[in-house]
Amino acid sequence: xxxxxxxxxxxxxxxxxxxxxxxxxxxxxxxxxxxxxxxxxxxxxxxxxxxxxxxxxxxxxxxxxxxxxxxxxxxxxxxxxxxxxxxxxxxxxxxxxxxxxxxxxxxxxxxxxxxxxxxxxxxxxxxxxxxxxxxxxxxxxxxxxxxxxxxxx
Amino acid sequence: xxxxxxxxxxxxxxxxxxxxxxxxxxxxxxxxxxxxxxxxxxxxxxxxxxxxxxxxxxxxxxxxxxxxxxxxxxxxxxxxxxxxxxxxxxxxxxxxxxxxxxxxxxxxxxxxxxxxxxxxxxxxxxxxxxxxxxxxxxxxxxxxxxxxxxxxxxxxxxxxxxxxxxxxxxxxxxxxxxxxxxxxxxxxxxx
Numbered sequence: 053x054x055x056x057x058x059x060x061x062x063x064x065x066x067x068x069x070x071x072x073x074x075x076x077x078x079x080x081x082x083x084x085x086x087x088x089x090x091x092x093x094x095x096x097x098x099x100x101x102x103x104x105x106x107x108x109x110x111x112x113x114x115x116x117x118x119x120x121x122x123x124x125x126x127x128x129x130x131x132x133x134x135x136x137x138x139x140x141x142x143x144x145x146x147x148x149x150x151x152x153x154x155x156x157x158x159x160x161x162x163x164x165x166x167x168x169x170x171x172x173x174x175x176x177x178x179x180x181x182x183x184x185x186x187x188x189x190x191x192x193x194x195x196x197x198x199x200x201x202x203x204x205x
Numbered sequence: 206x207x208x209x210x211x212x213x214x215x216x217x218x219x220x221x222x223x224x225x226x227x228x229x230x231x232x233x234x235x236x237x238x239x240x241x242x243x244x245x246x247x248x249x250x251x252x253x254x255x256x257x258x259x260x261x262x263x264x265x266x267x268x269x270x271x272x273x274x275x276x277x278x279x280x281x282x283x284x285x286x287x288x289x290x291x292x293x294x295x296x297x298x299x300x301x302x303x304x305x306x307x308x309x310x311x312x313x314x315x316x317x318x319x320x321x322x323x324x325x326x327x328x329x330x331x332x333x334x335x336x337x338x339x340x341x342x343x344x345x346x347x348x349x350x351x352x353x354x355x356x357x358x359x360x361x362x363x364x365x366x367x368x369x370x371x372x373x374x375x376x377x378x379x380x381x382x383x384x385x386x387x388x389x390x391x392x393x394x395x396x
Contacts, residue, residue: 060252060365065240069312073234076220082232089225116220188232 068110077106082117090180092121092156099157123180124199127155132169141194143164147172151196163195171198225326250280253292255365256383261357265331267291273332275366297355299328302387304339304347322347326373334387341374350353350380 074082076092081104084091093104094117102121107114127149127202134145150159165181166172178196186192221232247255250266254277257264266278266289272280274293282289304324311317322344325334339347341356353373363369380386 057256059246060255064243064245065313067313068239070224070237070239071234074232076231079231079233080220080222080226082235083226083229084223086232087226087229090221091226117366118221118223120223120225158365175364180219189235 053071068076075106077104077115077118080104082188082190084120085190085192088182088186088192090121090123090153090154093118100155101158102156102160103151116144121156122154124177125151125156127164127172127174127176127178128152128159129174130164130172132172134169141178141191145169146195149178149196151178162193165195165197222274250278250289251393253377254278255367257294258367258369259363259365261297261363261369263295263328263355264298265293265295265300265328267293274330275333276331276335293330295331296329297357297370299326299331299353299373300374300381300386301325301347301349301351301353302327302334303349306344306347320344324353324373325387326353337370338372339374340372348380350383350385352376352378352380359396 056081061075081091087099090102091104092100092102093106093115094100095115096111096113100119101109104118105115127147128151131145132145132147133140136143136145140146142165144165145168147164147166147169148161149164150161151164152159164172164178177199179199181194181197183192183194225252234347254264263276264278265274265276266280266282267274268282268285268287268289269291270282270285270287273284274295275282275289275380276291276295278289280289281287302325304322306315306322308320310319317338324337324339324341325349327334337355339351339353352375354376355370356374357363358369358371
C-alpha cells in the first residue's frame with residue numbers, strides 16, 4: 053500500500069450570466085451590427101468615435117449625432133493569437149488589432165484573420181466580415197479580413 | 206479639461222438614430238457573461254477530507270488549543286493561527302443551525318428544483334456548521350434545531366466529493382433547543 057496517490061484536482065467554473073442594458077447610443081451601435089452596418093458618433097469638432105461613446109471624452113458633453121462609417125480601414129497595431137482563445141471568432145490563429153476605419157478618428161479593437169503571422173502588418177488594409185446569423189452583439193462582426201484589390205480600387 | 210467638480214450632464218434623450226436603422230426594433234440589452242475557469246487542487250487536509258467521502262466518512266480537524274472541531278478541515282485553527290494535525294471522524298448526524306428557502310433558480314444548477322432549502326448543518330461533535338440541502342420533508346417544516354442525517358448516494362456512485370451526500374433528511378428526534386442550536390452551542394462552551 054505504498055502507492056503514492058495522485059493529488060485530486062477538479063476544473064471549477066465561476067460564472068456570472070450578466071445581461072447589460074445598452075442605452076440609446078450603444079443600442080444603436082448594436083442594432084447596426086445586426087444590420088451589417090457600423091456606426092460612430094460625431095464630436096463637436098467633427099471627429100468621429102467608433103465604437104460610439106455617450107459622452108465626449110474631453111468635454112463630457114453628451115454626444116448625439118450618430119453617423120454610419122466605412123467597413124474598411126487600416127491596422128494601426130496588432131498582436132498574434134496562437135493558439136486561439138475560447139472567445140476567438142475563428143479556430144485558426146489570428147491577430148487582434150486596433151483598426152482605424154476610414155473617415156474615423158479612433159481605432160477599434162477586433163480580430164483579423166490572415167493565413168499566417170507573416171501576412172500581418174501594421175498599415176495593412178482590412179474590411180469587415182459579418183456572421184450569417186446576427187443578434188445585435190459585437191460578435192456579429194466576425195472580424196476583419198484583408199481587403200481585396202477590387203474593393204480597394 | 207473637464208472640471209471634476211462639475212455635475213455630469215444627464216444622458217441626452219436626443220440621440221439622432223440614423224435613418225437606415227431608425228425604423229427597426231432597437232437592441233436594448235446584450236448578454237455579457239463573465240466566466241472564470243480554473244484548476245482546483247485542494248490542500249492536503251482537504252484532499253484527505255474529499256477522499257474520506259468515498260468511504261462515507263466526514264472528517265474534521267481538532268484544534269490543539271481548546272479541542273474545537275472544524276469541518277471541512279483546513280489544517281489551521283483560524284482563531285489562533287496554529288496548525289492542526291489531528292483529524293476526527295464525525296458522525297453523519299447533526300442539526301440545522303440556520304436555513305434559507307430559495308425560490309429562484311440558479312443558472313447552471315438545473316439539478317435543483319425550486320423552492321429548495323439550503324442550511325448550515327452542525328454535525329454532532331463539530332463546532333462549526335457547513336452547507337447542505339435539506340429534503341425529505343415539507344420545506345415549511347424545516348426549522349432551526351431540527352435533527353438531520355445525511356442521505357448518501359448509492360455505493361457504486363460514491364466519489365471523492367462532498368456531493369456524495371445528496372441531502373440531509375429529518376430524523377424525527379427531538380429538536381435541539383433554539384438557544385443551543387448552531388454556533389450558539391460554541392458561544393456557550395466558551396463561557
